[in-house]
Amino acid sequence: MNIRVTLTEKSRAQELNMQNIPFGKHFSDHMLIAIYENGQWGTPEIKPFQPLSLSPANAAIHYGQSIFEGIKAYRHADGSSHIFRPYDNYRRFNASAARLQMPAVPEDIFIEGMRRLIDLDRNWIPGFADHSLYVRPFMFAMDDTIGVKPSESYAFMIILSPTGPYYAAPMKIYVEEYFVRAVPGGIGFAKAAGNYAAAMHATAEAKKKGYDQVLWMDAIEHKYVQECGTMNVFFIFEGEAVTPDLKEGTILAGVTRDSVIEVLQDMGLKVSERPISIDEIISSYQSGKLKEVFGTGTAATISLIRELGYKDIKMDFDIKQWEIAPRVKQLLSDIREGKAADTKKWLFKV
Amino acid sequence: MNIRVTLTEKSRAQELNMQNIPFGKHFSDHMLIAIYENGQWGTPEIKPFQPLSLSPANAAIHYGQSIFEGIKAYRHADGSSHIFRPYDNYRRFNASAARLQMPAVPEDIFIEGMRRLIDLDRNWIPGFADHSLYVRPFMFAMDDTIGVKPSESYAFMIILSPTGPYYAAPMKIYVEEYFVRAVPGGIGFAKAAGNYAAAMHATAEAKKKGYDQVLWMDAIEHKYVQECGTMNVFFIFEGEAVTPDLKEGTILAGVTRDSVIEVLQDMGLKVSERPISIDEIISSYQSGKLKEVFGTGTAATISLIRELGYKDIKMDFDIKQWEIAPRVKQLLSDIREGKAADTKKWLFKV
Numbered sequence: 201m202n203i204r205v206t207l208t209e210k211s212r213a214q215e216l217n218m219q220n221i222p223f224g225k226h227f228s229d230h231m232l233i234a235i236y237e238n239g240q241w242g243t244p245e246i247k248p249f250q251p252l253s254l255s256p257a258n259a260a261i262h263y264g265q266s267i268f269e270g271i272k273a274y275r276h277a278d279g280s281s282h283i284f285r286p287y288d289n290y291r292r293f294n295a296s297a298a299r300l301q302m303p304a305v306p307e308d309i310f311i312e313g314m315r316r317l318i319d320l321d322r323n324w325i326p327g328f329a330d331h332s333l334y335v336r337p338f339m340f341a342m343d344d345t346i347g348v349k350p351s352e353s354y355a356f357m358i359i360l361s362p363t364g365p366y367y368a369a370p371m372k373i374y375v376e377e378y379f380v381r382a383v384p385g386g387i388g389f390a391k392a393a394g395n396y397a398a399a400m401h402a403t404a405e406a407k408k409k410g411y412d413q414v415l416w417m418d419a420i421e422h423k424y425v426q427e428c429g430t431m432n433v434f435f436i437f438e439g440e441a442v443t444p445d446l447k448e449g450t451i452l453a454g455v456t457r458d459s460v461i462e463v464l465q466d467m468g469l470k471v472s473e474r475p476i477s478i479d480e481i482i483s484s485y486q487s488g489k490l491k492e493v494f495g496t497g498t499a500a501t502i503s504l505i506r507e508l509g510y511k512d513i514k515m516d517f518d519i520k521q522w523e524i525a526p527r528v529k530q531l532l533s534d535i536r537e538g539k540a541a542d543t544k545k546w547l548f549k550v
Numbered sequence: 551m552n553i554r555v556t557l558t559e560k561s562r563a564q565e566l567n568m569q570n571i572p573f574g575k576h577f578s579d580h581m582l583i584a585i586y587e588n589g590q591w592g593t594p595e596i597k598p599f600q601p602l603s604l605s606p607a608n609a610a611i612h613y614g615q616s617i618f619e620g621i622k623a624y625r626h627a628d629g630s631s632h633i634f635r636p637y638d639n640y641r642r643f644n645a646s647a648a649r650l651q652m653p654a655v656p657e658d659i660f661i662e663g664m665r666r667l668i669d670l671d672r673n674w675i676p677g678f679a680d681h682s683l684y685v686r687p688f689m690f691a692m693d694d695t696i697g698v699k700p701s702e703s704y705a706f707m708i709i710l711s712p713t714g715p716y717y718a719a720p721m722k723i724y725v726e727e728y729f730v731r732a733v734p735g736g737i738g739f740a741k742a743a744g745n746y747a748a749a750m751h752a753t754a755e756a757k758k759k760g761y762d763q764v765l766w767m768d769a770i771e772h773k774y775v776q777e778c779g780t781m782n783v784f785f786i787f788e789g790e791a792v793t794p795d796l797k798e799g800t801i802l803a804g805v806t807r808d809s810v811i812e813v814l815q816d817m818g819l820k821v822s823e824r825p826i827s828i829d830e831i832i833s834s835y836q837s838g839k840l841k842e843v844f845g846t847g848t849a850a851t852i853s854l855i856r857e858l859g860y861k862d863i864k865m866d867f868d869i870k871q872w873e874i875a876p877r878v879k880q881l882l883s884d885i886r887e888g889k890a891a892d893t894k895k896w897l898f899k900v
Contacts, residue, residue, distance in 0.1 A: 223697050397742065
């Protein structure tokens with residue numbers, strides 16, 4: 201694939217201490233950009249990371265046609281670089297695009313563009329345990345008129361950000377009984393910008409109560425748990441691991457979620473994708489059958505949930521007793537960081 | 551209020567034929583911008599309309615914290631300029647801001663900033679009937695980090711666009727049975743960017759079937775009609791005008807909607823804000839009790855709906871027979887354009 205490359209005059213990689221670097225604050229030397237107009241994609245360009253010049257009438261700012269993905273790349277001990285399951289994110293990206301009435305991005309621009317960009321900025325992949333290079337592909341509307349209609353032009357971009365552990369501490373999660381993230385027939389399954397803005401108020405309210413994030417419930421009955429907005433959620437019962445199913449289109453089909461399902465099955469657990477109600481969670485907690493709760497996501501990887509709150513009910517967990525979540529986390533980390541065999545072909549070599 | 555003003559070197563107003571000018575394509579000489587950071591609003595600036603420089607990690611593009619308003623300004627025969635109900639839009643703007651976890655914009659920046667900007671660019675208000683200056687206040691996140699959280703910095707802006715009639719032709723509307731715009735506990739009442747992107751796919755599907763827009767139904771029962779996405783909707787029955795009520799928070803509280811309710815009441819009609827089901831619409835159509843259907847909105851003003859489609863049912867209307875909608879349209883236009891007395895104090899003199 202043809203990519204126009206303009207190199208930075210001086211790399212900034214050496215100026216940065218990448219150990220325990222905060223998520224999403226620092227960006228690598230280069231970025232990729234491809235423009236869609238007149239019904240086709242132009243030649244992608246890799247150039248120094250720099251501001252964009254956008255019209256005040258930019259259609260993404262006014263009408264929210266904007267989607268993204270989150271992917272991680274890892275450095276192995278032998279110095280090689282690897283991207284975790286980029287094809288899965290590629291497919292999800294174009295599913296989001298279709299739902300938001302945006303054009304599909306060709307595979308070579310997404311995958312080969314990402315590979316070339318990461319290869320060029322490989323010094324930005326931190327080599328420490330639990331560290332990685334966060335890869336952010338995104339696409340947004342570029343029309344500069346303010347009639348409400350799908351844009352005719354788009355920018356597809358990839359930017360790279362070195363990152364340490366996302367949520368270092370085990371989390372306190374509030375099960376949200378009033379506000380709603382997604383509904384059947386809506387855009388909950390899409391990684392659309394608007395879904396995240398819509399979630400911020402409930403999260404802020406939960407923070408006032410001392411929680412880190414909310415766990416959403418379904419929009420119709422306010423009964424079945426869904427996801428945490430930046431994480432899918434897993435419940436470990438005696439003899440069964442449960443995560444909400446994707447049938448209604450209200451939950452993001454997480455790539456880490458899918459990986460965790462496979463790893464749990466490999467560990468011999470029965471994994472069920474099925475509706476799970478807050479009532480079942482509470483009664484299982486009270487009877488002692490609910491053993492572990494954790495979130496999964498590209499940014500978060502595996503996040504232990506040490507407390508679940510719902511109305512006046514608090515469910516505390518002694519995470520020091522947990523066996524499953526820490527083992528899944530370690531197994532996934534080992535595959536990603538090249539310390540265990542990649543038998544599932546999840547790694548894509550840069 | 552202190553506003554820094556930088557004038558354009560040469561006005562572009564004379565280069566443009568403003569008769570029947572398309573909606574949202576052309577912008578006036580100047581724009582207003584105010585920046586929120588470190589917990590406070592800075593001094594607003596009026597300067598030549600120009601591109602924005604935004605980080606590729608801009609939080610509005612990635613997470614959709616972006617809201618807007620639509621307002622119109624009119625030129626009267628005596629040469630004076632008037633804004634239609636800007637305080638109502640101001641209140642709604644800050645209601646949207648609160649729901650999206652964004653800071654409130656102070657009244658003087660919004661109202662006095664708008665007045666000063668329009669006064670400066672008053673040559674951009676077209677003087678033709680059904681023409682106006684469309685005023686677009688908007689606010690979006692300005693942080694340049696990609697962690698999911700409310701931005702700490704924002705830009706509030708106003709841009710101006712001269713406009714002719716928005717939907718010249720009477721419309722064909724499809725009543726959407728699967729896709730959903732808003733749900734109780736969601737952000738349907740907010741004028742948030744993400745609501746519009748989420749609506750585009752269903753609208754595109756309706757266009758394939760020969761319709762202009764969709765009429766949304768409620769998310770829970772798919773039974774009660776809501777709004778058209780850029781318009782509220784009114785049904786004129788024998789002796790009663792009905793528009794869906796706002797109680798569930800799923801419908802935008804349109805300023806034109808509110809104005810039309812008042813005008814209909816002044817005309818002696820009983821106006822009901824209440825749930826209205828697709829079944830009631832169909833049976834009233836079949837019995838001949840449903841006389842007129844129209845949409846209301848700032849961009850659209852009053853748009854006659856000449857056909858409603860729902861699944862295999864088509865409801866055609868002979869709009870030449872209509873009395874109410876054309877009269878409301880005329881009365882509203884006359885007030886806006888200064889041809890009738892502004893007894894309700896809806897006009898704000900520039």
